[in-house]
Amino acid sequence: MLRCRGWSPLAAAAAAAASSSSSPSSRERRADLLDLPPDEADVVIIGGGIMGWSIAYWLKKNDTEQDMTVLVVEKDPSDYLLVAGDPPIDIQFNPSGYLFLASEEGAAVLEHNVRIQREEGAKVSLLSPEQLKKKYPWMRTDDVALASCGMENEGWFDPWTLLLAFQKKAKSLGVIEYCGEVTSFGMTSREVTTFEGQRAHLSHIRKVHIKIPNSPNTFSVAPGMVVNAAGAWSGSVAEMASIETGEPGTKSVYKLPVEPRKRYVYVFHCPAGPGLACPVVIDTTGAYFRREGLGGNYIAGCSPTEEEEPDIQDLEVDHGFFQENVWPKLAQRVPNFESLKVKSSWAGYYDYNTFDQNGVIGQHPFVRNLYFATGFSGHGLQHSPTVGLAMSELILDGKYKTIDLNVLSFDRILNGKKALERNII
Template sequence: MFTGLRKYSRASTGLSVGGIRQQFSLPENVQLSLFSVDFLRNINDYLGVVDDPPLDLQFNPSGYLLLASEKGAAIMENNVKVQRQEGAKVCLMSPEQLQNKFPWINTEGVALASYGLEGEGWFDPWCLLQGLRRKVQSMGVLFCHGEVTRFVSSSNRMETTSGEEVTLKRIHEVHVKMDHSLEYQPVECAIVINAAGAWSGQIAELAGIGKGPPGTLRGTKLPVEPRKRYVYVWHCSQGPGLGTPLVADSSGAYFRREGLGNNYLGGCSPTEEEEPDPGNLEVDHDFFQGKVWPHLAQRVPAFENLKVRSAWAGYYDYNTFDQNGVVGPHPLVVNMYFATGFSGHGLQQAPAVGRAVAELVLEGHFQTINLSSFFFSRFYLGEKVTEHNIL
């Protein structure tokens, strides 16, 4: 296994807020998170290593609380129907019910709320990452840090049933520039899984994906790029307290409790016009002052007196087409599989996506969850798979 991220310092996993929820609008996303929360609950059954200490994910089952304005109330109702049909335990709350359960919330502008009763909350992302590494290393997997610089492939022309001639490619060798070396290491391979997160679009280009004439399958790019997102940590002595769920406001701002000392973390996704430069991980503190804090203070009056303690930035592997995952093989580069593009909900769905890709590789088809709607071909066909609950 090769990774181009030395010690994962810029990887999305370690820089995420570690949330998991079933409150999505697409059945596939609900199913992915239901599978993953079961995996997390029984983590040591899957990732336990003999003679090593058990993993403690520090799972906080505090749920997600999503708030909708009048404009979004009907969509929220439909979403909750989908979630319940898939087996998620979610309830709807009126403004009065919301005020009774969470008296620290200002319900002005809230027409409806949805609240996860089970299987939602947050966990330690770093612990999950290290647990996965430890387990696969115990099974003989070798990790190598390096940068993929080139693919060597063979081509085979064939005719489709409609009479169109297409060229299929198969990757035979990956060239990897190793750390502290001027030389590249050629690695023979039967299968390449592109799980490079925010940089997976660049890896796809190296394989020739998107390099053909515009409007053709060969010219269709993998529309995944890095988007920078800020996370702020603040202290508020009179804040909501230990019963705080992860709250997603109708404005786009979100927050949750962090630890036990009246600390909270949160942020807000920028508009397309406000997207920050992804070339670095510097934090814009003015963004909090102008775009995040006003929404927090409006929704939770106690947050008018918060004090920011720290902040960081991380990357979304942002799918610019429909903000949903890309899972499965490329139709022309036949042995490159994708597991990317989740636009902020990849970590919580990673166990289920890993299972799905393994099923494709080993069995040739999905067995646990049908993710065919997430195939790459939808970009060429122009068929968006829209998720309404992107945070």
């Protein structure tokens, strides 16, 4: 199990093979001929989304002392043919502040959040209803008690191109990608007694079994470490490691409280809308909207209540949800949004953490070579660069160095201590 910088059995084997012969090993030839992953990998990352590729990139970037093998397994990848020497990828960043609106009930929380942001160096302004109306005359403000607006380094960008950038760079550093579905783990375990006198099972993942595409067969990889970055499906991956409620009287490994939740995004056209003056607006109702391009188009959405949660079996968009739950909130905040036309829409999955809606990051306390980077509940895109860096530090050095993310560890689930954020969309 690779815990810190130093000798790696995989790196040592590779060095020995290289010194004895310049030709590839039979295992390497077999993998090439059959398009199979390697038999062994220092780190197997399950999930080829933005989080998985960020972790892969940072691992290889920071791996200065050994030839670490990093394998990313994704069951449904979108492949890109990239040519060395391509220009830097433009992620189409649009600078624009985030405008949070608070009612009387939420004003104190908003003020508290802004104070923390300012202490961390963020330039954020507080606006009274009068200041808000003067700055954004197209907005109805009579039910707003306070607003906050980011003054710099905020905006939006194309998430697909950011993922592509991480993927391209990680591959150039030697990360291996394999298209296949992880179906099970080969585990070993032993029973121990905790300081509290409870029984607990310490487990170790010895094999990652991957289904070969277009074949009934599976292929096994022996991992040093496994990172569960499977997004909305990470709960199912965790269950493969027997991470679920245990028997009474045992200190259980507990279930990973992450499940898929379907969310809708709507694109509408409103020529009389706020135009270039429109920031990212997070309404008191929980609805959000922002400008999309320069042609009078906008993006909007709103999370449903628990009772309204849609079926996750498909990615069909419910346009009735826009008519009944989103449009009235938009028109209440921006009267000109009374007249709009929905042009397109899409649906996607959140990796929703039912425990506290925040990410689960780091090592599992009882499955010792299993790590998590999941449960971000819609914020994984923003968090991915930092989480990737932090995970690389934890895996390579055994601890966080740049930013301490222990508050988001799996231990908080064991201890029932929620890490709640009060400034979310």
